[in-house]
Amino acid sequence: MDERSLLMIPGPTNVAPSVLSTLARPTLSHVSGTFADILKQTLGDLGKIFKTKSGLILPLAGTGTLGSEVALANVIEPNDKVLAVSNGYFADRLVEVAATLGAKIDREHVAWGSVADPHEVEKKLSTNNYKALLVVHVDTSTGAANPIEKLGRVARSRDALFIVDAVCSLGGMDVESDAWGIDVCFTGSQKALGVPPGLAIISFGPNALKAREERKTPIGTYYGDLKRWAPVMEDPTKYFATHPVNMIYALHHSCSMILSEGLDARFARHTKMAEAFRAAMKSIGLQLLCKENESASTLTVTHYPNGVIDSEFRKTMAEKYGIVVAGGLGPLSQKVFRVGHMGNINRNDLLATIAAVEGSLTEQSFQFTSSGVAAANRTFAAVR
Ligand code: PLP
Numbered sequence: 123m124d125e126r127s128l129l130m131i132p133g134p135t136n137v138a139p140s141v142l143s144t145l146a147r148p149t150l151s152h153v154s155g156t157f158a159d160i161l162k163q164t165l166g167d168l169g170k171i172f173k174t175k176s177g178l179i180l181p182l183a184g185t186g187t188l189g190s191e192v193a194l195a196n197v198i199e200p201n202d203k204v205l206a207v208s209n210g211y212f213a214d215r216l217v218e219v220a221a222t223l224g225a226k227i228d229r230e231h232v233a234w235g236s237v238a239d240p241h242e243v244e245k246k247l248s249t250n251n252y253k254a255l256l257v258v259h260v261d262t263s264t265g266a267a268n269p270i271e272k273l274g275r276v277a278r279s280r281d282a283l284f285i286v287d288a289v290c291s292l293g294g295m296d297v298e299s300d301a302w303g304i305d306v307c308f309t310g311s312q313k314a315l316g317v318p319p320g321l322a323i324i325s326f327g328p329n330a331l332k333a334r335e336e337r338k339t340p341i342g343t344y345y346g347d348l349k350r351w352a353p354v355m356e357d358p359t360k361y362f363a364t365h366p367v368n369m370i371y372a373l374h375h376s377c378s379m380i381l382s383e384g385l386d387a388r389f390a391r392h393t394k395m396a397e398a399f400r401a402a403m404k405s406i407g408l409q410l411l412c413k414e415n416e417s418a419s420t421l422t423v424t425h426y427p428n429g430v431i432d433s434e435f436r437k438t439m440a441e442k443y444g445i446v447v448a449g450g451l452g453p454l455s456q457k458v459f460r461v462g463h464m465g466n467i468n469r470n471d472l473l474a475t476i477a478a479v480e481g482s483l484t485e486q487s488f489q490f491t492s493s494g495v496a497a498a499n500r501t502f503a504a505v506r
Contacts, residue, residue: 127440130475131448132262132290132421132462133313137372138379141317144371152365158358160374161365165355167377168323171292171315171385172307174299177325180351181373183366186289186310189322190219192346193285193306194256196326197333200224202253205246205282207238207268210261211451216287220256223342228252234453235264235411235423240272247280253333254283254305259297260290260418263451264411265460267295267418274303283329289313293380294392294420294464305330314392314420315380316465317372324348392419395463395472398501402476402494406483411458420464423450425457430486432456438485443478473498 129136150157168179182188198204204225206217209232220227230246232238238257247255255277260267270286277284283305288297292307294314299307304327311321326334326348334348341347345363354362380388396419400410403424411423426432432449436459439445450458463472476494483490
């Protein structure tokens with residue numbers, strides 16, 4: 123493995139060396155006072171990042187998919203009606219998880235690369251007694267950012283629980299759990315939080331806790347039952363199941379880095395990176411999947427020009443430039459490439475990636491006249 127290769131896929135992302143080194147610290151007892159303090163501080167920091175004062179936050183050993191399962195398994199019961207915004211690969215996955223739990227699902231279909239229209243969602247929500255509205259904030263297959271603040275208002279007005287997959291946004295884009303009425307929000311450690319893969323982090327607000335309390339049917343998960351975890355998060359010297367101790371060190375350290383950068387500054391950095399990358403792609407004549415004002419700050423999905431072969435392009439990127447980017451998912455396979463610019467990414471990483479995209483396209487005889495690197499630099503230099 124080339125130790126200097128640059129991971130520019132939309133997760134896992136590059137992990138800061140200081141975060142990585144926490145993994146090598148001696149493993150403490152999971153019920154020791156010292157570890158309890160670390161976990162408590164981490165929960166406090168996560169509250170600031172999820173922007174919730176009242177949420178119960180569970181950092182569990184697992185990945186984003188476990189996050190979706192734990193999120194839904196606590197509040198959804200067999201035969202509950204739910205409405206799911208369906209505009210990407212991970213939106214489909216959320217539907218599959220809900221179906222596995224016995225929910226009756228209707229979908230608000232939106233083209234991949236576009237975002238949900240809150241008025242349309244409201245219309246659909248009003249046609250039935252839906253228990254929950256499920257939305258993926260940023261679907262990593264498309265890079266489109268659903269308007270979750272507005273969708274939260276719609277869900278609230280219809281008394282539906284608002285369940286948000288923030289796997290590809292939290293830590294890189296604003297997610298205001300309390301203010302936007304998000305009842306359950308979940309993410310994974312490996313994206314904009316800048317931690318290796320291995321943690322599912324789920325936040326339950328008061329309405330979700332009530333829904334768990336008032337279940338009429340037994341819960342179908344043992345490990346993921348928030349009622350088993352709640353006392354442990356209150357007092358981490360209690361035992362329910364062993365915490366992923368070293369991963370919590372990493373999360374703890376990364377959360378401190380995020381908060382010392384400052385959330386607003388961090389979101390502004392992500393916005394700038396995304397703008398610079400999009401400017402570069404457009405400047406060399408490539409087409410973006412999403413509209414500018416519907417694009418996420420965490421990744422960009424770009425169409426290949428005619429004649430460019432996906433596997434060759436990504437092989438050149440990886441083997442000749444040491445930069446790993448992702449291919450398209452589902453119907454976008456072979457048609458697009460996906461570049462993650464979240465977490466610890468800096469200008470240097472982004473400019474190197476743009477230069478490598480130019481070089482890899484050149485190897486497939488793609489002709490362009492203007493420089494993407496120059497366009498990105500102009501974006502960086504522009505003062506708002
Ligand atoms: N949701 C979104 C938006 C994702 O991007 C991903 C993974 O990329 C998942 C859910 C699933 O997460 P994981 O692969 O960590 O299980």
